[in-house]
Amino acid sequence: MENTQVLEGLKVLELGQLIAGPFATKLLGEFGADVIKVEPVSKGDPLRKWRKVQDGISLWWHVQARNKRSLELDLKSEEGQEVIKRLVGDADIVIENFRPGTLEKWGLGWEELSAINPRLIMVRVSGYGQTGPYRDKPGFGVIGEAMGGLRYLCGFPNQPSVRVGISIGDSLSALYAVIGSLLALHERERSGKGQYIDIALYEAVFSMMESLIPEYDACGHIREPSGSALPGITPSDAYPCKDGSYVIIAGNGDSIFKRLMQVIGRPDLAEDPRLEHNDGRSQHVELIDGAISDWTLQHSRDFVIAQLDEAKVPAGYPYTAADIVKDPHFVSREMLEDITLPSGARLKVPGVIPKLSRTPGRVGGAGPKLGEHTRQILDELGIDAETQAKMKEKGVI
Known part of the structure; x- marks a missing residue:
């Protein structure tokens, strides 16, 4: 330097x-x-x-x-x-x-x-x-x-x-x-x-509003608030854990989705041809999110993140200021x-x-x-x- x-x-x-x-x-x-x-x-x-x-x-x-x-x-x-x-x-x-x-x-x-x-x-x-x-x-x-x-x-x-x-x-x-x-x-x-x-x-x-206007112009679609999810990108949401906390999981890549389904014990969804790509998964978001929540509710947040880290599935949780200050990566x-x-x-x-x-x-x-x-x-x-x-x-x- x-x-x-x-x-x-x-x-x-x-x-x-x-x-x-x-x-x-x-x-x-x-x-x-x-x-x-x-x-x-x-x-x-x-x-x-x-x-x-x-x-x-x-x-x-x-x-x-x-x-x-x-x-x-x-x-x-x-x-x-x-x-x-x-x-x-x-x-x-x-x-x-x-x-x-x-x-x-x-x-x-x-x-x-x-x-x-x-x-x-x-x-x-x-x-x-x-x-x-x-x-x-x-x-x-x-x-x-x-x-x-x-x-x-x-x-x-x-x-x-x-x-x-x-x-x-x-x-x-x-x-x-x-x-x-x-x-x-x-x-x-x-x-x-x-x-x-x-x-x-x-x-x-x-x-910053991405496809907001093209979607309205071409389809008449007005994007609506969606809480912790992002419609059209599946799965990507906050999921409840056994200890009352939430974990954020972004499993919307095709290969990442397959790994995620294996981790949660749903190999049937990993191999479902309807769910191979994002457009298909977005048509079945309730099925996918339900399966993920069923798994996360059985475990603590730390256990969930550890399992997903090992499987190379992007996951985290909402950091407070206290979380940031004690995190070794920030340091x-x-x-x-x-x-x-x-x-x-x-x-x-x-x-x-x-x-x-x-x-x-x-x-x-x-x-x-x-x-x-x-x-x-x-x-x-x-x-x-x-x-x-x-x-x-x-x-x-």
Whole structure:
């Protein structure tokens, strides 16, 4: 492994808050980008107070804001806007997730910033995108999950839909923001020109919906919620065990299905010509799932998984946080890392992916204090101490 990181030398300016935009910059920062996070004066990113808070700061913050520098700045002030323009002069990427039109109102839209730096790449994340009839509507990730089709499919038939227990819509949007950034950086090598990237939360979710639209268009079929199963892929479900727990079994490959049936003592189903391929198995899902459940109910979860592991049948169970922390595979893959908080306490945080063999990413410690790097960043811009003091008095920084 080398000491340098793949994005070292890349300057990224974050003008967003909460989840989607900041998650994207987190990923870039883990691979060496210099991420300057602009936060409202005195308040900071609201995520600093979200979910579990210890010593006045969210534990989530130390994941979302790692590898970033914090700059307190009033973007509504002329002086604050001038600082942004100076930062943009040698920036590579700006990532923002304000409602469309907000940066334009402050004189910091694409036209203004790209005129300062034609090589600039600007990633714009919003609920509905920068165009279209819904562009001005407020949109959070959970609304994008609903509009994109995911929320309808979550849960059990004839029951209210449920949400995924994380901000999946924001996180998917962030992944597309990073992908778009890297694509634009690659294209810039040829053209020398930047461009802006328009990411809509609902579109990031919609892109995950597999055959939802072709099935409706060709057959008039509307996919419905299906609980723990995935209709049309058989067998793949959660099955009850003797100890009251559940095991998840994915035996939907043709050869895997045969091995699974042998393990549960149903060689007759393994050799049934009707069940040789997935389309046939899906027509007899109740028969197959019933046979698997009859077997799992006779044994503990650990016994079931051990038997299936030996037979090379994919199986597992829903991990809690406690399961993750004690699992040796997470540890061996460096997916759990310890950081030191400002208080001196130790905190476990998720490791970095993807895993590059020669220039891997790094965690880089806890999230910054609000405005921790304000003076350092302004010094780098050549703004003298007297001017900084006046900005402080006016509440610009």
